[in-house]
Amino acid sequence: MTSGIIAPESTVNPALTNTSPAASNAGAGLEIQPADGPAFQDVFASRFSLSSGSADLDAIFEAAGQRYNVPTNLLKAIAKVESNFRPNATSAKGAMGIMQLMPGTARGLGVIDAYDPEQNIMGGAKYIREQLDKFGGDVRLALAAYNAGPGAVVKYGGIPPYKETQNYVPKVMGYYNGGDITAGTVNLSSFGISASTDKSGSVSSEVLAKALTQMAFMKMIEMQMNSSDDEKKKSVF
Secondary structure (H helix, E strand, C coil): CCHHHCCCCCCCCHHHHCCCCCCCCCCCCCECCCCCCCCHHHCCCCCCCHHHCEEEHHHHHHHHHHHHCCCHHHHHHHHHHHCCCCCCCECCCCCECCCCECHHHHHHHCCCCCCCHHHHHHHHHHHHHHHHHHCCCEHHHHHHHHHHCHHHHHHHCCCCCCHHHHHHHHHHHHHHCCCCCCCCEEEHHHHCCCCCECCCCCECHHHHHHHHHHHHHHHHHHHHHHHHHHHHHHHHC
């Protein structure tokens, strides 16, 4: 797929000024309708053999696509470019897992363990769904937002003039339009990842302990910062 699919930077898409899920994008030719469904936290059911140490990625992508009304092949295309389906992938900027979720994004999506394939893919599906809703179903703008952030797409009125994003969008679109993608089944232990959920779908005590420890650490830092501020105020008077 060539860069010809990219809207000119000077063209301001109508969806950029209308963040409603029903925002229209006349003439875009690549639109995906809004999704309805339960909250993200309700989708972790551990139905994909995570407890056995392996994960059926194709089944997870299919479930995520149905949950958020996103084409399964689009999700797989994103994952192919982001991590080549490696659940332990970590970028230099700190993006994690198959869909390369940034730590803050993962927390905002309710993802407890970003290296758990099911949580990561569901999180990525929810995030691309949010971008599709924000930009009126325009797949290319949603992908640009996934890569560069929605603020950059709004700022430039289209796909930002960043080399990485300019390359990213057509690359993902090429996979998306190039036929069915097979993600396969991964053995988590081969990636140094232990199963994070039990057969009942509950988060394991190990993962929960990590999350609670992190929360406690952040709370401690916050308390120290507040204490420092109080000391500063006292010293003024």
